Amino acid sequence: MFRFLAGRLMVAAAVAVTLSIVAFFLLNLAVDPAQTIAGEEANALEIEQIRERYGFDRPIAVRYVEWFSNIFKGDFGESYYWHKPVGELVVERLPVTATLALMSICVTVLIAIPLGCAAALKPNSWIDRLSLSVAVSAQAIPNFWLGLMMIILLAVTFPIFPVSGDKSLYHFILPSFVLGASSVPPVMRLMRTGLLDVMNADYIRTTRSKGFFGLRLLTAHAMRNALLPVVSVLAVQLGHKFGGSVITESVFAINGLGRLALESILGADIPTVQMLVFLFALTFLALNLLADLLNAQLDPRLRGQS
């Protein structure tokens, strides 16, 4: 297990560093940070003064090495746009996005798992067809449209939920549903497929012959194997929620990392964008690693792989 973990960690670290290099170079080549800080009305002399003051006249590679080494000192740079340390910005907004991401995954699980199970237990029935319809619809509907429709229906026409904001958990219900809906199709399909395969397995037939039926057969014997691919997909989807919450956070005016990323990109705030790219990559890699570990725990045969 240790070798398995060590191998995965090395790969994750290499991917994270490569991503950070690509992001840093692309950001600094696409935008002139001196012009961004100086503002629209600055003249050429003022821009050059800022370029010298902030060290933007140094080679990009030198600036990258400086940025990377500062990370290990806990210095993630200062935001040009928000005028505060990037680390502070991220710490302020991380809990918001984490709440949204976790609640949206709960929504996905609450919808997709039961639907997938029902579809698998009654293949080619009306339940199966309904589940497929739900999956196709959820896949096709754009996030921002669903968000606005939910607002119109459940916040304006029938004022059950708040329109926007993040002051309480209640404010997160609509956005969680919107964000979670997009993950329902892959999870539901995997649950259905996985369970169908398992239910036809020999050991299930044996278990039935021992007198196990219905929900007990499903939860105690069949689900454990059927959940293997689902766990991996959920971990990946959770990573997507962190990095893909931009639209949902903008529509619902939620002050999380996704909205911070959008505002920082629009404001050409290179230090913040750089840090967020790195953070999202690390989150994604960590969740994938967690999924691998969970799978290895569920299926010991996987522990020999690295």
Added chain:
Amino acid sequence: MIRTKLATALMTIMLAAGAPGISHADKSDDTVVIAFSRELTKLDYNYGVKTEYIILGDLVDDSLFYVDPKTLDYVPSLASGYKIVDDLTVDIDLREDVTFHDGSPFSADDVVYTFDFIAGDGENSRHAKVSDWMKSIEKTGDHSVRINLNYPYANLFNDLYRVRVRQNGVMGEPGDYDPNAQITELNGLGPYKVVSFDPGVEVVLERHEDYFGGPKGRPPIKNMVIRSIPDLGTQQAELMSGGIHWMYNVSEDVGEAMARSGRADYQLGPSLRVGFLVLDAGGYTGEGNPLTKVEVRRAMNHAINRESIAKNLVGGPAQAIDTACNPVVFGCIQDVAKYEYDPEKAKELLTEAGYPEGFDLELWSYRDRDIAQAIASDLGKVGINVDLKHVKLDALNKARKDRKIRAYFGTWGSTASPDVSTIANIHWRDPESGDRNLSGDPEVTEWMLGGEQTLDREKRLELYTKGLQRIADQAYWVPLHTYSEGVLSSSEINFKTDPDGYPRLWTIEWK
């Protein structure tokens, strides 16, 4: 079974703890809620460039002078009067009934300190120009100051309006000023004081009960919350559900639909912003540039149907313009060469210039994509095949600096200042100190910038007349249209837009 009960209990607790019910701030607690699309990251207007900072700045700050919305003239605000001693000297008397939000009295020391730090920290603040024209400022009494200028500066009162006065010492000591001193906490002089500020989320304001009134008057509503809601659709939903009372930058179709619902009032008023094409007449982008020929530039002016764009794409009181400025501001004379929409004439001019089949042109834009596309379409009809590059503003700025842009669609809002010098100062600078002037015509620079270096109004008009006539005659630009500003307000409040399109939120009152 136990797990199911636990899950149900957790959900109930969660919802109960987080579900306070849907309640909104309104007339009952004398609180009006405003929505901005763009986030506020700081409170200090002296260091902010967006329109939202102008709006906030006028709520929480005050200046020596103020722009009268009816006449667009500068009137005393913190000043009680002034005297122009000579072209280089201005004496200003200050009001004696003004207090900061923390209760401390306002005096000449605060004005001297403010202008000294603005001039000393010019490279950081948005008022870099002050360090250029101001020679010195001295206290001549507890409530009087004298400003000495380096040269006659026509835009003096504009800068005296734009600079927000700070309390003596609050920004640090000379040589060690801290530009962030008032960014998250502000002790201002304006009609509202800051109760709390969550950058990017909301600002909570409360009426300054000891506000002196002045040309702005005292605000009728006690509390104001400014929320950052990026999506306009969400803003509309909040307005319909009573979550907010005011929003702006609303297009005509959306505004009229909302007004028809009966839940909101819509106003589409004028704005000082103008749109234009800037053409590389000076050949800064290299050899083989058709735009260096005046016939080509004139052809482009004839090719674009500006009236149609103003009427159908901008709407409201927006109008086509012939000058490189907004017709309502001082100095924007209208006696210039005019180019009627005439595609046939445009084709003749292109043939005359040696382009009977037209040519390819890269046109850059960073906003109003629909207008940029309409421009591209009009140019295409006369043979100018446009490759539209719609990019973010920073990317356009970088490309312009690198001299890669032959033509771009730009706009300028004049930062709520009703004088042609504010657009001239930015767009007609010497190309060595700015990359927006692509005319290659030093006389235009001399005239357009010269207009702010004299206090003689007649002389100023004479210079701007020469400059604007040359710009139009040589078609260095294609002046397009003015803009309109659409505002949606709740049917619970009274709000009226002003002729300059700039929203004065402290005038909002309950119906």
